[in-house]
Amino acid sequence: MRKQSSKSSEEVSAPAGSKILVIAEKPSVATDLAKVLKVPKATSDYFENEKWVISSSIGHVVRLVDPDDIDLKFKRWTLKDLPIDPVKFDGTASPDILKAVISERNNGDRYKLLKKLLNRPDVGTVVNACDAGREGELIFHYVYQLAKCKLPCQRLWLASMTNTAIAEAFDHLLPAEAKQGLLDAAICRSQADWLVGMTASRFSTIIIGGAKREVFSVGRVQTPTLMLIVKRELEIRNFVPKTFWKIEGDFGVSNGGYRGAAQVPGVTDRKEAERFYDEAQARQVAEESLKIGTGIVTDERKPKKESAPRLFDLTTLQREGNRRFGFSAKTTLGVAQALYEKHKALTYPRTDSQYLPEDYLPNAKAALQSLEGAHPAGVFAKEALRSGWVDSAGRRVFDNKKVSDHFAIIPTGTVPHGLTDVEQKVYDLVVRRFVAVFFPMAEFEETVRTTLVGEHNFRTTGKVLVVAGWRAVWGQEAEAEEDKDKEGSASLPALASADGSPAKAKVNGVDVKEDATKPPARYNEASLLGAMENAGKLVDDEALAEAMKERGLGTPATRAATIEELLAKTYIERQGKELVPLAKAFQLHQFLHAKEMGVFTEPQMTGEWEYKLKQIEHGKMGPREFMKEIKALLEIIVKKGAVKPPSLELSPQVLSPTDSKPLQTDGEKYFSQDTVGTTDRPKLTIYVGMNGHTITPTEVAELIEKRRIGPFSDFRSMKSGKNFTGYIDLVDPDTIKPRGTEEKTEAAPAPVAEGEEAKPAKAPRKTKPKAPSGKLKAVLYFPPREGADGNPDAFDAEWPVLGACPVSGLRKPAPRRRSASTLRCSSRRSRPTTSVDSSTKVRPGSRSSSPIGPNAPSKPSLSPTSRRAGGSNSPRVSLAPPKVCPRRRSRTSLFNQRSQPCRGIR
Incomplete structure (x- = not known):
């Protein structure tokens, strides 16, 4: 306490404007700067002596305001308020569009401290010591602007944190104007990302977020990165393997043996040259080579040099x-x-x-x-x-x-x-x-050996390290540097010919191996980072591609955070080293393409931004001009997205079973033409996106032909967010029977407690079946959890359509402990008993341990212990088809056809 009070008196007595305030980006950097400048610690938050005051931010402690801070109408997410267009987002940072960041590691006190230091009367100059780059400029400037500071600024530009480098940087402080272009670009990037994120994310969420308004965030870097993963997954799913045969010959010469791969005549690609797609041809080559028995061998040797990899970024x-x-x-x-x-x-x-x-x-x-x-x-x-x-x-x-x-x-x-x-x-x-x-450089000798057996060529490669060069630094680890796609590195036995004639090799054997082409590999973090870095190669425009060479998608400092954001927002998940897109990612992919918002799925927009931001850095473009273009782009996107696209026929044609006319699509659904010109809905409707699965035209044709397709493992529960497996059925929606509405036999009387009167069991409610409407709709079908034999049609006799089959992996938690005598329904109506008539048939897949049939006991035992056990692994007794509380009967889901449980139990 004494130290703080003495310090306060020193602050008051110091001459006005005599001290220099240094603001670093992190506390650790502030500590290093204080050590070099020999400034003692004044409090836990800053250092001070007669010349210097050194403190720090904690990353971003000031950010742009939220939309509802600008106008309360933005609290409600509506299409009519899009795009969000704050007038003051013009490439400059005024205090009224900034606010302090409140987070787990920063409750706003850090900004309050910096504001206090910036407004001290004894501080006359401010030094920006944040990281040298766009974000460092932005972090400092947002704090400076929100604090409404007017003091002159200087820039500390650090490339290394050694004491010598820090001292040299303080000896050569730059004027703030020297980095004005970098600051303008940073503010434009920040505000443009805000505009795109707020507008596109709200637009996507309003349309596909569902009743719970699950947020589908969209961003300039985040979304193209996600689409790289989604497109790769679609390539894998749509990949059709092709069977081929590879022929390997086992050859022997006087100095040893070697193996070679037969080459397809006329094919230059190394991999394809070893693949025979005709089995008969492959076996004919093998038989002829064995029959000939010898081959003429020639070697071609080439020296190869390999430079060391460049330094790390x-x-x-x-x-x-x-x-x-x-x-x-x-x-x-x-x-x-x-x-x-x-x-x-x-x-x-x-x-x-x-x-x-x-x-x-x-x-x-x-x-x-x-x-x-x-x-x-x-x-x-x-x-x-x-x-x-x-x-x-x-x-x-x-x-x-x-x-x-x-x-x-x-x-x-x-x-x-x-x-x-x-x-x-x-x-x-x-x-x-x-x-x-x-x-x-490392030096190799590469040998390409050709063995000609009759008319058939067999190719063998060998690679021998002659001079280790830079590989000596890595030792044995240098082998890991070898690209897996490079050909073999084994040395080959030397050839010998006594009379100078071509060397010959004996054919010891020929193997024909069946194989198949492989789909592309999923992205892992290493390959995704490479794809993000080289995203400029996907851009056709040379100028934009050149602008993206330096940054690609994101920056080296932000790419890791982008991947972590995709994981946190449940767009992707890690499976081992692989990054796998979840159903939510496919929903966003389908939506963006249906609404022709491809600008967010390709790196083209990032290329344009980086090109223009570079122009701003070098003073060749004004910030206001850039922001004006961004706002115009968003206006076009929202207007285009709100317009329903025209209907087009599928190609190739798929005929509707309702009217035998070609199906049409508007990007969101496939539908028949039988009600064209009327206000009625089409009799056949198949939505493109179904619980995260995208139905392709090929799958539509198969669904119409077979009435059931699947299984698909990319369905996504709207409640839990988890993926599950199911089928897609084409059914008449008016004839689907929810569980509990079919005719039932009368249940046995309910057990009564001693001294109470028995209440008569209520007759089951009968439902009049609806007549077929002639309409068809694609719905989800979930096979029973147990009893499945791998054939979904095995259950059709019992459950012709969706029925009441439980969804795998989506069971409800076990009920709380209750005694049988205290079970009551809030509607004051009798609850169905657990007794079962001897003729009642249990549905397939039920977890019943009781016998079924005429000899089965009419009343299975149900102890409180077994009732309390609950959970998906607990044994189930054979029950009569459950009744549904009348208050809850209307809440039956069309997709899973499971009656909602009565929540009136006390």
């Missing part, structure tokens, strides 16, 4: 961490950040460059020298320095044109101690990549 480090150790992108980023901030062992990790500045050669040498005797790769670092390879590295390592805000991730020269296992692995990756980049 964040994305390549994340990919390597995932490939080698299975680390998520988020984990690798967090570890690299700790090695940068806490251990001071690595340079700034959130970089998109794989090069070093040309004047960084002395620093690189110093970093290599620090590894000698401190790291296993230190021996190779010493060799690189001694051999002069560092000085001769040239533009492959040092290139100012390839360095923007930050350079590649390399060791700083500070040797870390006390690293965790994960930290040590990431640090080793960076160290070995840094040392290896200065080593000469």
Whole structure:
């Protein structure tokens, strides 16, 4: 308390405007800056001496306001209020469109602290020491603007967190105007992402969010990334494998044996050349080769050289961490950040460059020298320095044109101690990549051996490492660098010919192996990060593709967060290392395509944004012009999405069974033409999207022909959000019988407690069957949970359509403990008893342990213990078809046809 009071008096007595306030992005960075400037700690939140006041943000502590902060009408999500178009979102940051962030790690106090420091009378200058980049500019400027500060600003531009680098940066502070273009681009990016996210997410949620308004968020980077995963999954599902036969010959020469693959004549692609799609042809080649017995062998040798991989940027480090150790992108980023901030062992990790500045050669040498005797790769670092390879590295390592805000991730020269296992692995990756980049190329001798047996060619490849070069730094781990698609690396036995004639090989055997083409692999985090980084290759426009070369989808610093967002929003899930889209992702995919909102599914928009943001950074485009274009784009999208697309016939044609005319589609459903020109609904309706599954035209044709298709495992419960398996039936919706409405035999009297009068059992309610309407509708069918023999038609005799089959995996929780005598219905009506008439037949799949038939007991035992057990694994007694509380009868779901349970039990 004394220290705080004395400090307050010092603040008051200090000359006005005599101190410099430094605001870093994180507390750890503020601590490092204070150590270099030798500023003692004043409180737990900032450092202060007679010249400096050093504090920090905690990431983003100020953000853009919510729509309802602008106008209360936006609290209700309606189509008429879209697009959301705040007038003041014009590329500038005024205080009335900003608010403090309230989160688990920040309750708003951090912004209040920074505002207090910015408004202190003894502070005359402010230094922005946030991370060097767009987001660093944005974090500082939002705080500065919301606090309504008018003090002059300077910029601290840090590329490394070493003491020397920090001291040099303070000696060369930049004027804030030097990064004005970067700030304008950051504000435009922030406001444009807000406009797109708020408008497109609300638009999608209103239309497909359902009664519970499940949020379907849409974003400029998030959604194209999700669509990469969805499209890959659709490719896998729609993949039709083709059977082929591969012929492998076993050959022998005087110095040993080898194997070779027969080649299809006229095919140049290496993989396809080994695939025979005609079995008869394959077996004929094998038989003829065996019959001939010998082949003429020729070798073609080629020297191959392989350069060391370039230095790490964040994305390549994340990919390597995932490939080698299975680390998520988020984990690798967090570890690299700790090695940068806490251990001071690595340079700034959130970089998109794989090069070093040309004047960084002395620093690189110093970093290599620090590894000698401190790291296993230190021996190779010493060799690189001694051999002069560092000085001769040239533009492959040092290139100012390839360095923007930050350079590649390399060791700083500070040797870390006390690293965790994960930290040590990431640090080793960076160290070995840094040392290896200065080593000469690895040299191989590649041999292509051709064995001609009659008219049939057999091809064999061998690859031998001659000079290890940079691979020596990795040792045995260098083998992991080999691409799995590269051909074999085994050495081949030498050929010998005594008289100078072509060498010959004996055919020892020929194998014909059946195989099939494989679908593309699902994305894992390593391959998805690569796809996001190289998304510019998917853009046709050269200028836009060039703009995306540097960033792709997202930035190295945000790609890990994008993947984590998709996981958190239940669009995707991890299955081992693979990223698998869930039904919610397919729902969004189908909606965006039906509404012709493909601008959100392709990286084209990101390419355009990055191109224009670069123009803003360099002063070639104004922020207001960019924001005006974004608002115009959203206006067009909402108007187009609200218009119902014209109906088109399916191609190829699919005839409707209701009128024998071709089915039509409007992108949302398939329907017949029998009511064209009237106000009646079509007699045949099949929705494109059904509980997350997208029904294709091919599946429509199959459904009309077979009346049942499936099973499909991508259905999604609207209640639990979980995927489940089911079929799709084409039925008359007016003749579907909900469970509990079919005719039933009279139940036995209910058990009564001693001293009470028995109440007569109520006769079951009979329902008059509806006449077929001639209409057809696609509905879900769930086979019984037990008793299934793999054939869904096995249940048709008992449940001709949906019936009352329980949904697999969607059982309700066990009931609370109750005694049999206290069971009551809130409607004051008698509840059906658990007794069963001897002639009652139990539905297929029920969990009954009681005998069925004429000899079955009329009253199965039901103890309170068995009733309390509940749950999906508890045995069930044979019951009469359950009655439904009259109050709840109308709440029968069409899709699963299960009567809702009475909730009046006390």
